[in-house]
Amino acid sequence: MTTTPSTPPPALRIGRARAKLELILFFREPAQVIFSFAYPVLMMLIFASVFRNETVAGGVTYKQYFLAGIAATGIMLASFQALGIRIALERDNGELGRLQALGTPPVAYFLGKAAQVLATSTLQLISLLLVARFAFDVSMPIDTAHWLTFAWVAVLGSLSGMVLGVAVSLLPHQGRSADTVVASIALVLQFFSGVFFVFSRLPAWMRDVAAVFPLKWLTQGMRSAFLPDAAKHAEVSGSWQHGWTAAVLVAWIVVGLAVCARSFRWRSSD
Amino acid sequence: MDAAIVVRGLGKSYAGQAVVDDVELTIERGECFALLGPNGAGKTTTVEILEGFRHRDAGEVTVLGIDPARGDRNWRAQVGVVGQSVGAPLDLSVREMLDHFAAYHAQPRSTDDLLTAVGLTDAARTRIPNLSGGQRRRLDVALGVQGRPEVLFLDEPTTGLDPAARRQFWALITNLRAAGTTILLTTHYLDEAAHLADRVAVIARGRLLDVATPDALGRTLRLAVTVRWTDEGGRHEVSTRTPTATVREILASVPTGEVPDLAVYRPSLEDVYLAMLEHTE
Numbered sequence: 051m052t053t054t055p056s057t058p059p060p061a062l063r064i065g066r067a068r069a070k071l072e073l074i075l076f077f078r079e080p081a082q083v084i085f086s087f088a089y090p091v092l093m094m095l096i097f098a099s100v101f102r103n104e105t106v107a108g109g110v111t112y113k114q115y116f117l118a119g120i121a122a123t124g125i126m127l128a129s130f131q132a133l134g135i136r137i138a139l140e141r142d143n144g145e146l147g148r149l150q151a152l153g154t155p156p157v158a159y160f161l162g163k164a165a166q167v168l169a170t171s172t173l174q175l176i177s178l179l180l181v182a183r184f185a186f187d188v189s190m191p192i193d194t195a196h197w198l199t200f201a202w203v204a205v206l207g208s209l210s211g212m213v214l215g216v217a218v219s220l221l222p223h224q225g226r227s228a229d230t231v232v233a234s235i236a237l238v239l240q241f242f243s244g245v246f247f248v249f250s251r252l253p254a255w256m257r258d259v260a261a262v263f264p265l266k267w268l269t270q271g272m273r274s275a276f277l278p279d280a281a282k283h284a285e286v287s288g289s290w291q292h293g294w295t296a297a298v299l300v301a302w303i304v305v306g307l308a309v310c311a312r313s314f315r316w317r318s319s320d
Numbered sequence: 321m322d323a324a325i326v327v328r329g330l331g332k333s334y335a336g337q338a339v340v341d342d343v344e345l346t347i348e349r350g351e352c353f354a355l356l357g358p359n360g361a362g363k364t365t366t367v368e369i370l371e372g373f374r375h376r377d378a379g380e381v382t383v384l385g386i387d388p389a390r391g392d393r394n395w396r397a398q399v400g401v402v403g404q405s406v407g408a409p410l411d412l413s414v415r416e417m418l419d420h421f422a423a424y425h426a427q428p429r430s431t432d433d434l435l436t437a438v439g440l441t442d443a444a445r446t447r448i449p450n451l452s453g454g455q456r457r458r459l460d461v462a463l464g465v466q467g468r469p470e471v472l473f474l475d476e477p478t479t480g481l482d483p484a485a486r487r488q489f490w491a492l493i494t495n496l497r498a499a500g501t502t503i504l505l506t507t508h509y510l511d512e513a514a515h516l517a518d519r520v521a522v523i524a525r526g527r528l529l530d531v532a533t534p535d536a537l538g539r540t541l542r543l544a545v546t547v548r549w550t551d552e553g554g555r556h557e558v559s560t561r562t563p564t565a566t567v568r569e570i571l572a573s574v575p576t577g578e579v580p581d582l583a584v585y586r587p588s589l590e591d592v593y594l595a596m597l598e599h600t601e
Binding site: 056057058059063064066067070071074075078079140143144145146147148150151152153154155317 | 371373392393394395396397399401403405407408410411412416420421423424425426427463467
């Protein structure tokens with residue numbers, strides 16, 4: 051009768067199964083797919099059409115400047131906003147309780163979410179860049195070095211967005227209000243971080259607030275990948291600040307991971 | 321061998337209000353045990369403490385020899401949970417769902433065996449949102465036993481099911497029990513507890529009122545038998561532990577013919593249960 055309990059499967063194996071599940075579920079929910087893919091592309095269509103011939107400081111076209119900002123925003127929405135809302139919802143409706151009952155290692159759950167965020171962000175960036183390049187003739191990063199900058203900024207930005215999404219899902223709100231809370235934070239950060247407006251022309255206090263959060267660094271990093279090098283003189287600091295960008299994003303990832311590891315809960319009450 | 325579940329002096333309160341009050345239980349391995357009580361009696365809180373989901377304020381609890389508050393993955397692998405709310409229905413087919421959750425277990429039962437066991441073979445390709453309530457509960461049970469647990473918790477498994485679906489569900493539980501799984505189920509249906517369980521604990525307002533086999537439940541209350549009849553003085557109703565003596569007296573007063581409306585009632589399990597609950601009001 052007493053069978054020797056065999057060791058439960060490693061977290062990585064469950065994480066792989068969850069990655070597959072999250073992707074299947076994501077693509078079976080048309081509203082979510084359309085919103086995630088459409089928002090940055092739609093914003094690009096609107097703003098690049100309205101300000102088709104505008105230029106910003108440094109001889110850069112507005113649409114080029116905007117592409118950097120909206121690419122960064124897309125990454126933030128697919129990571130921070132999507133996870134912040136989704137995880138609170140799953141905690142609220144008992145889906146996380148089911149995983150707890152199965153003894154699921156939290157890291158396996160996060161791996162599934164991370165895979166889904168990375169996959170959707172990648173597809174979203176590809177569609178955005180295709181529209182920008184072929185519908186609005188916006189120039190792409192000029193060489194491998196600039197593409198590499200684009201890649202590391204995107205990955206660090208996405209990771210910081212993910213851990214902050216997990217962290218914000220822990221705020222004591224009802225699952226239903228999660229989308230309002232999280233979307234409001236995301237929206238304000240977009241205005242403060244130089245997505246719609248040229249960052250250097252924002253009031254100093256707005257820039258100071260934005261500098262605390264990842265999105266400002268993500269947009270600045272994206273500008274360093276998409277804009278001509280001379281445009282850095284139009285930045286507030288007169289440079290792209292790659293060191294600072296990496297440091298701030300990594301700091302958020304480390305702090306976020308610590309918060310999540312200490313405070314992650316499967317249930318909203320005990 | 322140790323009992324599967326041992327509960328001593330369990331207490332839990334919310335905002336100063338005791339919802340579980342000094343509960344004592346011992347559930348043997350292989351036993352099917354029902355926690356019976358009305359809504360808000362403390363059934364779910366008790367079970368969620370045993371499942372390791374809630375903290376207790378007082379008492380000692382072990383499930384398979386381990387305190388659930390400290391249960392690790394190895395312990396969880398031996399404990400199956402079918403809760404009341406297990407998430408919004410995922411947009412997966414029944415088979416996809418079972419195949420996915422197989423990855424969480426060291427030695428999962430095969431999906432085909434599970435489908436057969438819970439009677440969902442014909443619905444294997446149906447998406448979960450399109451299942452009936454009864455089919456969903458059976459899928460929940462399939463997921464609860466997928467990892468071959470030694471102990472299975474079923475929290476109000478048949479609430480909201482129609483009578484036919486409940487009967488099918490009972491057959492499923494009976495089979496699991498026959499396979500040696502220790503089962504703790506909560507229910508507010510007396511017939512369900514009586515049909516499925518080896519022993520029943522009646523709980524109301526967080527306190528255990530009785531723990532007994534279904535037949536012996538409320539034995540002292542059941543000793544009182546009601547005798548009714550009518551004579552010139554009108555209708556009479558007497559509650560007595562010696563109904564035969566009462567009937568003899570009546571017959572002596574009516575030497576010939578029929579005694580109008582003569583009836584002897586032994587209280588049903590339902591009467592006993594309701595009487596027990598009334599005592600706590």
